[in-house]
Amino acid sequence: MRPTYMPETLPHRDREIDGLASVLVPALRDETPSNVFIYGKTGTGKTAVTKYVGNKLLSKGKETGKKVNFIYINCEIVDTQYRLLQNIANHFIDDWSERIPFTGWPTDEVFTKLKQMIEKEGGVTVIILDEVDKLKGDEALYNLSRINADLNNARVSIVGLSNDLKFTEFLDPRVKSSLGEENMIFPPYDAKELEDILIQRVKTALKPNSIEGDVVPLCSALAAQEHGDARRALDLLRMSAELAERGKALKITKKHVRLAQNKIEIDRIIEVVRTLPTQSKLILLAILLQEKQNQKVGSNGTITTGEVYEIYKDLSKKIRTDILTQRRIADLISELDMLGIITARVISKGRYGRTRDIKISYSLEDILNILHEDDVFKELSNYKIRGQTRLI
DNA sequence: AATCCACAGGAAGATTAGGATA
DNA sequence: TATCCTAATCTTCCTGTGGATT
Numbered sequence: 001m002r003p004t005y006m007p008e009t010l011p012h013r014d015r016e017i018d019g020l021a022s023v024l025v026p027a028l029r030d031e032t033p034s035n036v037f038i039y040g041k042t043g044t045g046k047t048a049v050t051k052y053v054g055n056k057l058l059s060k061g062k063e064t065g066k067k068v069n070f071i072y073i074n075c076e077i078v079d080t081q082y083r084l085l086q087n088i089a090n091h092f093i094d095d096w097s098e099r100i101p102f103t104g105w106p107t108d109e110v111f112t113k114l115k116q117m118i119e120k121e122g123g124v125t126v127i128i129l130d131e132v133d134k135l136k137g138d139e140a141l142y143n144l145s146r147i148n149a150d151l152n153n154a155r156v157s158i159v160g161l162s163n164d165l166k167f168t169e170f171l172d173p174r175v176k177s178s179l180g181e182e183n184m185i186f187p188p189y190d191a192k193e194l195e196d197i198l199i200q201r202v203k204t205a206l207k208p209n210s211i212e213g214d215v216v217p218l219c220s221a222l223a224a225q226e227h228g229d230a231r232r233a234l235d236l237l238r239m240s241a242e243l244a245e246r247g248k249a250l251k252i253t254k255k256h257v258r259l260a261q262n263k264i265e266i267d268r269i270i271e272v273v274r275t276l277p278t279q280s281k282l283i284l285l286a287i288l289l290q291e292k293q294n295q296k297v298g299s300n301g302t303i304t305t306g307e308v309y310e311i312y313k314d315l316s317k318k319i320r321t322d323i324l325t326q327r328r329i330a331d332l333i334s335e336l337d338m339l340g341i342i343t344a345r346v347i348s349k350g351r352y353g354r355t356r357d358i359k360i361s362y363s364l365e366d367i368l369n370i371l372h373e374d375d376v377f378k379e380l381s382n383y384k385i386r387g388q389t390r391l392i
Numbered sequence: 393a394a395t396c397c398a399c400a401g402g403a404a405g406a407t408t409a410g411g412a413t414a
Numbered sequence: 415t416a417t418c419c420t421a422a423t424c425t426t427c428c429t430g431t432g433g434a435t436t
Contacts, residue, residue: 136411305399328424330400346400350434353398395436406425413418 001205001238003231010052011200012193013045016186020053023182024157027057027124028066032148032155035179039165040186043229046161049186050128057126067123074130081140085110088127092117111143115150124155132160133167141171145178188228194220197230198237206241211252215240218257236260269362272339273370279324280332281371286311287342287358288368289383302347304355305330318383319376333358341367 010017024033040046054070061068071091078087086100089110093099100110118125127144135141147156160179168176189197198216219240223233239260244252276284286308294301309326316323324332333356337344344356360367371377 324423325425326399327401327426331424334401346432348432348434349398350432351395351397351436352434353396354430354432355397355399393436395434397434398431400430401428402430403428404426406423408421408423410421411419414416 001201001234001241003234005201006048006051007200007204009200010045010048011196012189013049013186016045016049016184017053019184020049020159021056024053024057024126024159027068027126027155027157028060028064030066030124030155032124033126033157034181035145035158035160036182036184037160037162037168037180038184038186039162041163041188041227041229043223043231043233044186044188045230046163046186047130050130050159050161054126054128061123067121069121069123069125070128071125072128072130075133075135076131079134079136081136081143082107082110084129084135084140085114085143089114089117092121115147118147118154118156119151120153122153124157126157126159128159128161130161131163133162133164141175141179145175189224189230190228191217191220191224194223194228194230194233198233201234201237206252209251211241212254214254215252215257218254222257222261235264239264266362266366269341269367270370273341273367274373278321278374278376280336281374281377282315282321283308283312283329283332284336284341284367285371285377285380286315287360288364288371291360291364302355303358305333305358306355308333308358315380315383318380321376330356 020036020038023036026033038046038050051072054072057068058070060066069091071088073084073087075084078084082105083102085107086102086105090099100113105113129135132141141158141160144156144158158179168180171179195216198220202211202216216237219233219236222236223229226232236257237260240252240256243259243263244256247256249256273281273284287303289311290303290307294303305326309329312329313323333342333344336342340361342358342360344358346354347357348354
């Protein structure tokens with residue numbers, strides 16, 4: 001059930017598989033396949049389909065004795081031109097000592113070397129660039145797309161995957177036309193399709209009778225609401241299974257799905273809070289402290305931007321970071337709101353002005369604990385809100 | 393009906409970090 | 415290594431406003 005698992009068949013992606021295959025199949029006849037651009041939201045099977053087709057191509061190539069190379073690169077990890085070229089080139093080099101070092105060479109030399117390698121290898125090379133939109137600068141794409149002009153003995157075809165439909169708009173028109181020879185769009189799965197995918201995995205991953213009938217439909221329905229993300233559906237199911245196992249339950253039930261959904265959400269929040277910039281963490285801490293104060297006093301009074309800003313200023317002074325303006329803080333607060341850590345509605349208190357009503361979305365103590373992991377907050381661990389602000 | 397609080401949130405310009413380029 | 419560029423961040427200054435109070 002892990003996202004890395006590659007099933008034998010991909011339900012409801014026949015059209016996409018056929019489409020991509022028919023674009024790439026000229027490789028088996030020693031012709032150059034067109035470059036392809038594939039769009040689709042996360043979890044619509046872009047990576048799975050391309051890898052699937054790639055593998056089929058490889059085995060068919062072996063059968064028919066045609067030389068086909070298939071290289072998969074995730075541009076989120078390999079995100080500069082140099083490293084991209086280096087990565088592709090090293091694909092052809094088995095001898096470790098011959099490998100191109102990760103730094104040191106001029107970029108164009110790597111490029112020349114790469115061309116040599118491809119030329120020597122011959123045949124057709126299909127390069128998959130996953131998350132191309134993460135690639136920095138379009139020079140790399142430009143160079144790669146023109147590489148065929150310098151090759152006699154070999155051909156290169158590029159498949160770009162992206163979840164950003166507007167990506168090509170910012171691209172150099174020359175790159176755009178040469179890479180976008182073929183375009184494919186992967187639609188999101190609907191609930192029924194997700195269900196089939198889950199059923200397929202359930203068969204291989206779980207023991208028979210270990211799951212109640214309504215669990216799979218529930219998982220797919222929940223994931224379908226989130227723009228039909230298959231990865232999410234699988235995560236949900238896997239987490240449910242894990243929770244059920246840990247709880248020594250005999251079967252996975254709807255209850256476990258609810259728990260799993262909750263846990264996934266909390267894990268997300270923890271991750272978001274942990275990676276927040278210091279200023280935002282300070283603001284969050286200020287909100288938490290005020291909330292705590294409110295609970296102690298028993299007032300259910302709303303937390304306002306002004307109050308948060310006062311505490312924030314005080315906290316910043318204590319740890320000697322520069323203090324941002326209230327205008328900026330207001331923006332950061334709405335950012336926290338968008339991340340779902342807090343809710344900040346605009347309310348009017350009549351004569352007493354207009355402000356945001358700030359509330360925390362999750363367990364106060366939990367978030368506080370995450371914040372305290374940050375070294376910066378060590379010295380604030382026993383901070384007390386100074387004085388009672390405004391008695392009336 | 394008029395007032396006025398305590399901010400919201402837009403516009404424009406300044407500052408900064410980083411990466412690219414000479 | 416210096417400096418140039420760019421995008422992100424932050425400040426300054428600003429106008430706008432819902433509704434309790436006068």
